[in-house]
Amino acid sequence: MDLLSYGDSIPEGDYRLHSAFANAINFRRGKLIVSLVPPRTGAGPLNLVLKQLPLGARRLRASRFYFYVDENRLRKEADSLYSSAIPEVDAAPETVFANTMELTRLLAAGAPPKSLAFIFAPELEKDFARTFDKHMLARFKKGVAYFKTGNYRLGARTMRGLGLGLTPSGDDFLSGMLAGFNYAVLNLRFDVMAKLELIYYNASGKNIISNNFMQASYEGKVNAKVGRLMRALSAKGGQDLPAAAASALQSGHTSGADFCAGLVFSLLDAFAWKEE
Numbered sequence: 001m002d003l004l005s006y007g008d009s010i011p012e013g014d015y016r017l018h019s020a021f022a023n024a025i026n027f028r029r030g031k032l033i034v035s036l037v038p039p040r041t042g043a044g045p046l047n048l049v050l051k052q053l054p055l056g057a058r059r060l061r062a063s064r065f066y067f068y069v070d071e072n073r074l075r076k077e078a079d080s081l082y083s084s085a086i087p088e089v090d091a092a093p094e095t096v097f098a099n100t101m102e103l104t105r106l107l108a109a110g111a112p113p114k115s116l117a118f119i120f121a122p123e124l125e126k127d128f129a130r131t132f133d134k135h136m137l138a139r140f141k142k143g144v145a146y147f148k149t150g151n152y153r154l155g156a157r158t159m160r161g162l163g164l165g166l167t168p169s170g171d172d173f174l175s176g177m178l179a180g181f182n183y184a185v186l187n188l189r190f191d192v193m194a195k196l197e198l199i200y201y202n203a204s205g206k207n208i209i210s211n212n213f214m215q216a217s218y219e220g221k222v223n224a225k226v227g228r229l230m231r232a233l234s235a236k237g238g239q240d241l242p243a244a245a246a247s248a249l250q251s252g253h254t255s256g257a258d259f260c261a262g263l264v265f266s267l268l269d270a271f272a273w274k275e276e
Contacts, residue, residue, distance in 0.1 A: 002051035003067065003074040005082045009045035009221060010034050015060040018208075021166070025053060026209065027060040033212045034060060036069065041251075044223035045084035045216050048074075084221040086179065091187040091234040093271075099238045100267045103229075106245040107260050115257035116173050119144055119265060136163065143170065147265070152195050156202035161210075169258040171210035174203045176262025178217035183230055183263075184270040186220065192270050225251060226259070233267075 015027035015034055025036040036048050036057065043049055054069055061068040065076055108121035114133065118124040118140075128137040143158035156174055163169030181196040200218045204211050216222070222230070225248045232244040249256045 001054055001069065001072045001074065003077075003080060004039060004049040004051060005043045005080045006048050006067065006076060007034075007043065007045040007082050008084050009216065010048075010062055012062045012064060015062070017058050020057075023053075025057055028208070031208060031211065033209050034062075036060070042224045043082035043084075045082070045221040046212060047082070047223070049082075082224065084216070084223070084227075086183055086186055086220045086222055087227050087231050087234075089187055089231060089234040092236070093188055095236045096188065096233055096267070097271055099233045099235070099241055100264055100271075102238055102241060103233065103245055103260070104264050104268075106242060107249070107257060107264060110246060110249050111257035111261075112249075112254050114169075115254040116140060116169055116261040117257050119261055140170070144265075147269070152198035153202045156199045160203050161205040161207060163254075163258075165253060165255070167207065167210045167213060167252070167255055169254055171203070171205065171207060171214065172252075172255045172258035173262035173265070174199060175210070175213045175217045176259035176264075177266040178203075178214060178262075179220075179222055179226060179259075180263040180266030181270065182217065182220040183233075184267060187234065188270065190270045192266075195266075195269070225256075226263075229260070229263075 013029050015029045018026040018028035018033060023038055023041055027034050034046050036050055036053055038053055039049060048067060057069050059070055067074040067076065104120040107117045111117035113127035125137060128134055139158060139162055143155050146155035146158055159170035159174055161168050161170060177199055178196060181192045184190040184192050203214050229244040229248045232238060232240040248260055
């Protein structure tokens, strides 16, 4: 069992099995979830990336120098530690804005059906065809409308827990917004902290995995795919943007697209504030 990387936000202690899926084995300690994931999922603040997932694993323990997965001991090598902080880059606002607009186009073209990419491409609303889907779409649009009118508290409360899957689309969107506002504060020096705080303190729900993702985004921590996307957004010419976007969109069924939709939405919101 080879440990390829481990996140920088995993406290020492004993964790019990929470859930197991084909591409993630999740362990819980209190309100914290640590995940064993394969290379295709990639590094994250709370991820242990293993060359091959140990099917049937029941226990995880983190010590100062080792991780223990059942009876297997994995050494914490310094060069395997993943630094999850949002990349601090020399970003020109006009470059980031142009790349963000391009990302909206890539998102609309590459997102799976029933993702929140419809926010930027209304023609994608046709995928919400069933009666249940239409009701869900209406609630999504209500949440987006609250954000557009500056009501971040009701926007977050409307979106939280909304959608299907391991992490609902609304939660992924909120996580993307938190990451986007943190990027805007760090790299563009935009004063959007009040918005970030309002979203975070109204976003937590009953989904512990979603709550962990939103906590990480609030703290300015992102996975490797999102970090790459943020660096691509900052680079003049955006040469890596299509590949970085494609990689980010591959997370989960709609999770990657929903997160990216939140990221784009918050950046465009931040730019609109700046223009005022």
